[in-house]
Amino acid sequence: MTTKVIVTGAAGRMGQETLRALGPASEFEVVAAVDKQRCGESCRSVAGAPAPDLAIQVKLGETLDAFPADVMVDLTHPSCAADNTVSALKRKVAVVIGTSGLSNEDLSAIREACMTYETPALLVPNFAIGAILMMRFAEQAAKWFPNAEVLEMHHDGKADSPSGTATRTAEIIADSRDSVPRGPVGAVEKYEGARGAKIKGVHVHSVRLPGLVAHQEIVFGGPGELLTIRHDSMNRGSFMEGVKLACREVRGLTGFVVGLDKLMFR
Numbered sequence: 001m002t003t004k005v006i007v008t009g010a011a012g013r014m015g016q017e018t019l020r021a022l023g024p025a026s027e028f029e030v031v032a033a034v035d036k037q038r039c040g041e042s043c044r045s046v047a048g049a050p051a052p053d054l055a056i057q058v059k060l061g062e063t064l065d066a067f068p069a070d071v072m073v074d075l076t077h078p079s080c081a082a083d084n085t086v087s088a089l090k091r092k093v094a095v096v097i098g099t100s101g102l103s104n105e106d107l108s109a110i111r112e113a114c115m116t117y118e119t120p121a122l123l124v125p126n127f128a129i130g131a132i133l134m135m136r137f138a139e140q141a142a143k144w145f146p147n148a149e150v151l152e153m154h155h156d157g158k159a160d161s162p163s164g165t166a167t168r169t170a171e172i173i174a175d176s177r178d179s180v181p182r183g184p185v186g187a188v189e190k191y192e193g194a195r196g197a198k199i200k201g202v203h204v205h206s207v208r209l210p211g212l213v214a215h216q217e218i219v220f221g222g223p224g225e226l227l228t229i230r231h232d233s234m235n236r237g238s239f240m241e242g243v244k245l246a247c248r249e250v251r252g253l254t255g256f257v258v259g260l261d262k263l264m265f266r
Contacts, residue, residue: 004031005247006067006093008084009075010056011038013157014098014236016047018073021240024050028247032067034060060084064091071247074099078160082106085121089113094253095121096246098239101160111256120253124260125164127242131216132261134231135169138218141227142176145220149196153207153215161206165216167199168259173218174200214238 005022009015010033022028023043030052033043039058043051057063064072064087072088074081078101085095086109097110102123114121126132142148150173152166162170174180180201189195196205214233219226233239242260249263 001027002029003027003071003247003251004029004067004069006030006032006034006063006069006072006088007075008034008060008072009077009099010043011035011041011046012075014075014239016051017236017240018075018243019043019047019051020049021237021243022247023052025244028244030054031069032057032063034058034063061087064088064093069093071096071250073243073247078102078106082109085110086113089117089119089121092117092119094119094250096243096250097121097123098127098243100125100164107256114256120250121256122246122250122253122260122262123256123258124242124246125168125258126214127239127246127260128214128231128233129241129260129264130238131165131214131231131233132242132259132264134216134218134229135165135172136261136265137229138169139172139176141218141220141229142173143178145222145227146177146179147181147221148173148177149203149205149219151205151207151217151219153209153212153217155212155214156208156210158208161208162197162199162204163206163214163216165214166204166206169216169218170199170202170204173202 034057044053071094073096074084075098081099088095150166152163196203217230
């Protein structure tokens with residue numbers, strides 16, 4: 001059966017890649033696209049072939065009502081992603097959220113909406129299959145190497161830091177290790193932030209530079225040895241198999257679920 005999809009944030013870089021990836025796939029049909037920046041323009045003129053030849057809409061609520069869909073993929077901005085998600089859930093449209101940087105209040109609102117409207121939502125910090133494997137390997141390593149730091153590097157247009165992937169990785173490491181390393185007594189941070197952010201006791205460092213796409217390195221240290229786990233997305237095509245997997249499987253979930261790993265390792 002064909003899964004009918006609405007893409008929000010369609011004119012952004014990730015949105016354009018998604019339009020091209022889902023356009024020719026026989027198992028998906030993009031029935032509508034939403035973006036305030038390029039409204040009225042054709043998806044194909046914005047994203048190129050093989051994106052569908054549909055006019056980009058501006059109002060999400062009206063679009064959801066006019067174009068029945070099974071799944072909505074949100075690739076917008078932290079300021080509106082939660083509202084977009086709740087709007088879709090009200091209409092019994094399952095949601096794949098690719099927008100990172102959502103607040104705890106946003107997550108609570110989405111979780112409550114999933115329960116109220118009995119419709120699932122999947123928050124995906126990273127769609128790259130390799131990145132999910134990286135986090136799974138980090139979970140295994142943390143049991144043996146409790147000393148770990150995360151370095152994440154993204155393009156200079158990324159709005160939030162640290163990334164959702166880095167945040168999730170730090171949480172996984174913290175939950176997996178048996179002990180919490182102690183820093184040196186009397187340590188001095190001469191400039192605030194020099195040691196990065198601390199997420200559940202794990203140091204996370206963010207880099208934003210033109211030329212990057214999405215990259216993450218986890219360095220584990222032990223007596224006389226280092227273990228480094230790294231993943232690099234060279235272009236946004238690396239995310240598309242994960243997008244397809246999420247769109248294919250999200251309606252089979254229950255409630256609010258975080259992480260593509262919940263689909264990969266069931």
